[in-house]
Amino acid sequence: MSFRNKLIEHTRRDLRRLEDKTRRPATWVGMLFYGGTLGLLFVVPIVAGAYLGRWLDTLAAGYSVRWTVSLIVLGIVLGAYNVFRFLQEKS
Template sequence: MRDRHNLLEKTRRDVDRLNRKDSQSASWIGMLFYGGTLDLLFVTPIVLGAYLGRWLDTLAAGYSVRWTVSLIVLGIVTGGYNVFRFIQRH
């Protein structure tokens, strides 16, 4: 009986804490981490696309930026999709 009472009390405290958390606004450090995560999700595919495209363009004869531009655009689309999915989940 005592274990059940302790479990109910702990559960009630947890529910109260979650309700208070929902009503509070996010802290500045939380927003900073959230923004940093969004930046990494967006910028990383663009940078990787630029480096990969530049490397592929150096393999082609003559001057070409075809792969670089194509993979940067693909990185922008992929980064936008990553941010969209992250915001949907959180």
């Protein structure tokens, strides 16, 4: 069997595998990972904003939550944008 015939046979096998994979429904493990990814994309910017905001508020004189609230809101917006882009890329 020549190199060209082997290459063609391997390519056909890979195409059959891809077609079979697209026909099968998603498994619960795959859906769990997908949901976990979406959750992390949304939650990580919020938590990072909260920690950074709290640290910045401790540097200011007196009691203030201005940075904390502002960066949490920014984290929500950024997390929603991350999820939107991820879903847009996957479809």
